[in-house]
Amino acid sequence: MSTFNAGPPTVRFARRSTRGFLLGFSGLRASAIGAAAVVLLIGLLGAGGVGLLVSAPMWAGLLGSAFIPVKGQALVEWLPTLLHWALRLSTDQTTYLARVSLPRPAGTMALPGDAAPLRFYNDPDSGACLVHDPHRQTLSATLAVSHPAYVLLSPSAQRERVATWGRVIASLAQTGTGALIQVLESTVPDPGTKVAQWYEEHGTGERDWPNEEYRELLAQTSLGSSTHRTTITIALDMKKAAAAIRSAGRGVKGAASVLRVDMSVLEHGLRDADLRLEGWLSEAQLASTIRQAYDPASDVAQNRANAKLATAGPVALSEHWSYLRHDSGYSCVLWISDWPRVEVAPHFLHALIFAPDIRKSLSLLAHPLGTSEALRALRKEKTEAITDAQHKAKVGQVQDLADVQEYSDLLAREQALLNGHADVEFAGFITVTADSEEGLTTAVALIERSAGQSGCDTRVLYGRQSQGFVVAALPLARGVF
Numbered sequence: 001m002s003t004f005n006a007g008p009p010t011v012r013f014a015r016r017s018t019r020g021f022l023l024g025f026s027g028l029r030a031s032a033i034g035a036a037a038v039v040l041l042i043g044l045l046g047a048g049g050v051g052l053l054v055s056a057p058m059w060a061g062l063l064g065s066a067f068i069p070v071k072g073q074a075l076v077e078w079l080p081t082l083l084h085w086a087l088r089l090s091t092d093q094t095t096y097l098a099r100v101s102l103p104r105p106a107g108t109m110a111l112p113g114d115a116a117p118l119r120f121y122n123d124p125d126s127g128a129c130l131v132h133d134p135h136r137q138t139l140s141a142t143l144a145v146s147h148p149a150y151v152l153l154s155p156s157a158q159r160e161r162v163a164t165w166g167r168v169i170a171s172l173a174q175t176g177t178g179a180l181i182q183v184l185e186s187t188v189p190d191p192g193t194k195v196a197q198w199y200e201e202h203g204t205g206e207r208d209w210p211n212e213e214y215r216e217l218l219a220q221t222s223l224g225s226s227t228h229r230t231t232i233t234i235a236l237d238m239k240k241a242a243a244a245i246r247s248a249g250r251g252v253k254g255a256a257s258v259l260r261v262d263m264s265v266l267e268h269g270l271r272d273a274d275l276r277l278e279g280w281l282s283e284a285q286l287a288s289t290i291r292q293a294y295d296p297a298s299d300v301a302q303n304r305a306n307a308k309l310a311t312a313g314p315v316a317l318s319e320h321w322s323y324l325r326h327d328s329g330y331s332c333v334l335w336i337s338d339w340p341r342v343e344v345a346p347h348f349l350h351a352l353i354f355a356p357d358i359r360k361s362l363s364l365l366a367h368p369l370g371t372s373e374a375l376r377a378l379r380k381e382k383t384e385a386i387t388d389a390q391h392k393a394k395v396g397q398v399q400d401l402a403d404v405q406e407y408s409d410l411l412a413r414e415q416a417l418l419n420g421h422a423d424v425e426f427a428g429f430i431t432v433t434a435d436s437e438e439g440l441t442t443a444v445a446l447i448e449r450s451a452g453q454s455g456c457d458t459r460v461l462y463g464r465q466s467q468g469f470v471v472a473a474l475p476l477a478r479g480v481f
Helices: 027-054 056-067 075-090 155-174 193-202 209-224 242-248 251-272 283-294 371-394 401-418 437-453 465-473
Strands: 095-097 119-122 129-133 138-146 178-189 226-237 276-280 316-319 324-326 329-338 359-369 423-434 457-460
Touching: 027 056, 027 075, 056 075, 119 251, 119 283, 129 251, 129 283, 138 178, 138 251, 155 178, 155 251, 155 359, 155 423, 226 251, 242 251, 251 276, 316 465, 324 465, 329 437, 329 465, 359 371, 359 437, 359 465, 371 401, 371 423, 401 423, 423 437, 423 465, 437 457
Parallel strands: none
Antiparallel strands: 095 316, 119 129, 129 138, 138 226, 138 276, 178 226, 178 359, 316 324, 324 329, 329 423, 329 457, 359 423
C-alpha cells in the first residue's frame, strides 16, 4: 500500500494595486500631466511656435515630474512628503529632548511625536499593561511568546501550525472589533556567552575529547549568534466596540473588560498552535522593551522590575531625512513595499530574520476586516478595476498581464470570503539599528539584500522615520500612519 506525504505548505501574495486616479496614473501624476497640457496649449495658441518654445521649460518640467522615477515613485509623488518634511523642519518637530526636571502627568509614556498622547492602564484582572490611544480610540495589550524552529518541523506539523495561525486571525476578525494585530520579531546580536555559561553549569565538566569538541563548536557559533524576542500585540477598536464597552462600565476600564475576551481567544489559539506563552507584558516589562529600543547600549535587564513607562522614552531624538538618531543608537525604518510574487513557503522570511550580526526588528501588521466590510471593499476594488479597464480600452491602451492578475486576485479573495474565510490587510516594516551612522549604512544595505533573497522589495521611509520607528520597533500596535 502506498502512502501520500503532503509537502510543505506554500502561499502566493496578491499583487499590490497599481491602479490610479486615471489610466493607472495617481491623482498627482494626472494633475501634472493635465497642467503640462494646459501650459502647452496656452503657449501654442497664444504665440504659436515661439510660445511653444518659451513655455517648454514649464510643460516639459511638469511632464518630467510625472514620468521620471525617483526611489520607486514619480517625482511629483514626492511633493506631499517633501512639503510635510519642510513643515516639520520649520516648526522644529524633528528633534525631541526629554524634560527630565519636570514631572510627567500620571499615566503618560514620554514618547515623542504623534505617540506623545499615548496613555497606559495597568489592568488588575489580567496583570497586563494596556496602552490607550485617545486619538485613534484603540486599546492594546502585548503578549510575549516563544516558539520552536519552524523549519525543523515536519511538513504535516508545518501545515497544522499555519492553519492554526490562520484560525487565530480569523477568530479575532469575526468579532468585528479588532483594530490591529502586530507580530514583532526583534533580533539582538549576542556574544553567545550565555550558551557557553549554561553548558559549563549543566554539563559534565569533563575535559575529554567530546566535551572539548563541543566547547570549540560553541566558540565558533557564538560569532553569529543572536537573541530573538517575539511579541504579539492586539488592539481593540473602541469605536466599533462602543456598545460592549458601555455594557462593561464605560471608559478605559470597560474597554479593558472587552479586550480581555480577545486576549483569552488569542491565548487559546496560540496554545493550539504549540506556541509557548510567556505572559502579557506588565508595565515594567513593556517599559524595558521600549527603553532597549531607544537606547540599545543600556542594560535595563538588571533593573527590569523597576522600569517605568514614564521614563522609558528617549532622552534625546533627532530625525533626519533617511534615518533616526536616538540616545545611543542610529536607526533606519524600511517599508516592505512588495511581497513575493511567486509561490513561497511560510518561512520565506528566514533569510531576513536570521541575517547575522545586525540589530533589527520585523513588524508585521494585520488589520482584520469583518465579512461585510471586506465584501464592500472588494466590490469597490472590482468596480475600479473594471472602470479602469474600460478607460484604457477607450484610449487604445492595451491591458497587460499585471491588470489581469490583479483582477484574478480580487476574484480569489472574494471566493475565499464567500467560503467563510476572513480577509486581512497586511503591512510589513523593518527597523535596522546600529551604533554609528556608517554602521547603519552597511547594515541597511545587508538587510535590503536579505529582503531581496526573501523575495521582498523594501523602501526607506524618507521623511517619516520618527513615525515609522514607533510603528516598526515598538510593540504598541500603532498601525500604518
